[in-house]
Amino acid sequence: MPYSPEDKKRAVMRLRRIKGQAAALERAVEEGTDCKSLLQQIAALRGAANGLMAEVLDSHLRELFGSAKETVAVREARDPDEEIEALMKTLRTYLK
Template identity: 35%
Template sequence: MIGSDSSTTPLPHPHQHLHPEEHPSSAHPHVHSEESLRRIVNRLSRIEGHIRGVKTMVQESRPCPDVLVQLAAVRGAVDRVSRMILDEHLTECVARAAQEGNIDVEIEELKAALDRFLP
């Protein structure tokens, strides 16, 4: 992978999304483990470093096919972190909503997010 970012940002424990009045699409808090958040943030940091590497390639007028190969790698990395987030949401948030009796709200939020996420 081109470039890397070894810096880490301290994560809150436990992680909670914004309250509904601060983020209208979130009707209730989502709590995730510190380890799960760390894995996702680390992946995003690597993607960020990879993007910086692709930018450098363009600035250095590297061959277009080489840049395209790196962009394909970035796309794959973004897809993989998206899958991690979706898996986490299904196993943690949707399961918790089912236990708490909020499954209909959670499913509607997920559908709305997927409508925007998927092409």
């Protein structure tokens, strides 16, 4: 989840673009647009969704591993193996 106002704004803007691309793709299918054009639109939509996923994953990683401002004691209290396993579980889910 993007936490800062700037991150939230970027995520919402990406979602609005995705929504617009999906609506345009729906219209193109209804109008009988040729397959080449549909494939280009689908690729653009997939790219936009992947971009959003990358931003959210970035936020998740920063939340999971903390920032450079954290104290050494706080970082040492965490189990790195558990954090890595949680991250890998998340990645496996979304990279299917």
